[in-house]
Amino acid sequence: MIEVDFRLARPGGFSLECGFAVPASGVTALFGRSGAGKTTIIQAVAGVVRPDAGRIVVDGEVFFESARGIDVPIEARRVGYVFQDSRLFPHLKVEGNLRYGERRSRAAERRIGFEAVVDLLGIGHLLARRPHTLSGGERQRVAIGRALLAQPRLLLMDEPLAALDEARKAEILPYLERLRDEMGLPILYVSHALDEVLRLADTLVALSEGRQVAAGPVAQVMSRPDMLPVLGRFDLGTLLECEVVRHDAAYGLSTLAFSGGELWVPQVGRAVGGKVRARVRARDVALALTKPEGVSVSNLLPAVVEAVRALDGPYADIALRVGEGQLAAMVTRESVARLGLRPGLAVWAMVKSVAVEGSRPEAFELGESPFRSGAIT
C-alpha cells in the first residue's frame, strides 16, 4: 500500500490536506486542475517538500511521520521522479544520465537492467547524444529511463507529457503503457489531462484547491457527482468499464456491454471480448418520459431516476440507475420541473455521444491517438 496522509500550509495562503491509501501496484493518478496540490503531494512523497504534519508510508516503510520525527532523506527513499521539464544533466551524455542513478543503487537491488530500459523506451540510438540536442519527447523518455535505472520502488511522474505537443504526447503514451504493463512498478502519476488519466490509471485521487475530493478505482471516482469541481460541468459524467461484444464492419460500429446494458459506438480497435473504458458526459445524456420514437439517437436505455441535485446556474445533475449500472445526466432545472423528475421515476436515457478509450497496447499501433470519440446520432 501507498499511504499518504498529511497537511501542509504555505505562507502564500496555499494549504493542502490529503489522506489516501492506494495499492502499491498499477498507476494511481493524482488528478485535478493546476493549483490543486497534485505536484506538492508527490514532492512530499519524494521528500522534496516536508509536510507540516502527517504520515507517508510506502510498502510498509515509513518515509515521513511527524509524530515520531521521521523524515527519510530524499536519496534514501529510492523513489524515481520524472519531472515535467525532464531535468537531464546538461554536462552528461544520455548514457551518463541513464547511469547516474544506476551507479548509485545497490548492486544487489538492481532488478531493472540497462538494456531492458533502453529497449523499452527506444532510446538506444541516443546514448552518445547530449541532452540539449534531443527533442522534447526524447528528453522525456531518457528522463523516465534515468529514473527507472535508479532501481526505484515507486515511480513518481509529474505531468511528464504536459510540456509536449499532441504528436509528442502520442509518441510517449505507448511507452508509458508498456512501462505500466511490463515493469510491475507502482506509479504515482500527476496529471490534469483527463485522456491521459483514463488511458493509464487504475486508481484515481481527485483534488481540488488543496482538498482531496475522492480517491478510489478510476471508474468509481470518475462517475461521482461531487467530481464537478475537479472535472467542471463540461466533463462531468460517468466512466463505464465495458466489454466489446461485436463489431459491425458495414456500419463501422461496435457494440459494448456494460453493467447497465449495451452501447453502440464507432468501431473500436479491440477484439471481441476485450475491455475498454467508455465515458459518457452528463451533458450528452438527454431524458425522455416515454420511449422516444423516430429519433436519430441510437443509444436508448431504460433508466430509473435515483437522485436529482441542483447544480450552479440553470443545471441539475440527475443520477440514473441503468440495469445494474449507473449513469449521470445533466439537464436544466426547468426540465426537471417540466418533466417532474424525481427519485423512482422511470425514464429513457438518450446517450448522444460516447467517448471510448479504445487503446490498450495490444490493439493500437504505437503513436496512434489515445481516444476515439464520436457522436452516433
Added chain:
Amino acid sequence: MLTPEEWTAVTLSLRVAFWATFWSLPFAVLTAFVLARARFPGKSLLDGLVYLPLVLPKVVVGYLLLLTLGGRGLIGQYLDAWFGIKLIFTTAGATVAAAVVSFPLTVNAIRLALEAVDRGLETAARTLGASRLDVFFSVTLPLMLPGILSGALLAIASALGEFGATITFVSNVEGQTRTIPLAIYSATHMPDGDAMALRLTLVSVVLALGSLLLASLVDRRIRVMIGRG
C-alpha cells in the same frame, strides 16, 4: 629583450599570481557556496568581510596583514615560533597579499556561477540516490566550472597587478617580493629606469590581455563541453 632583473620580476609575478590563486580557489568555492546557499545569523557580516579588501585602500589591507601576520603580529608571531613560517619580505608573504586582494573577485565570479546552477537538477540528482556532497561534486561543481575558471583567471590577472598591499606588507625585495608592478615603481625612481619601466609595462599589457583571451576561450570550450553552448 629583458634584463635578468626584469625576468626575475616577471617569473616572480607569475609564480605569486599562480600560487595565490591556487591556494585561495578552494576557499573561494567554499565561501561562495556558503554565501549563495546557507542561511545563518551574521551572514551579512561575513558577506561584508569577504568583500572588504575590494573597497579598502590596498595599503590598508597590507597594513592589516602586517598587524596580523607580521613578525610580531597577532598570528604572525606564532607562525614563526611554531612552524618557522616567515611572511615578511618573502615570496610567501607576497602570495598571501595577492590572494587576499583577489579573493573577493574570485568569490564573486564563483558565486554568480553557482547562482546560475539550476537547483532543480540538484533535486533530480538526489532523487536518483545521490547525497548532498555527492550532488555537489557530480552536478553542481561541473556546472559551475566555467564560473570557477573565469574566477581563477580573474584572480590571476588581479594578482599580477597587486601593488599596494604587497609593498606595505612585505616591502620591495628583489627576487622575493618585487613583482612587475613593484619593479616598475622602482624603475621610475631610478635615474635611467625609463626603458625598464616601459618594457615591464608592455609585459603587463601582454599578460593581462593574454589572460582575458584565455578566459573567454576556456569559457567557450567548457560551455560546449557541459552542454551549455
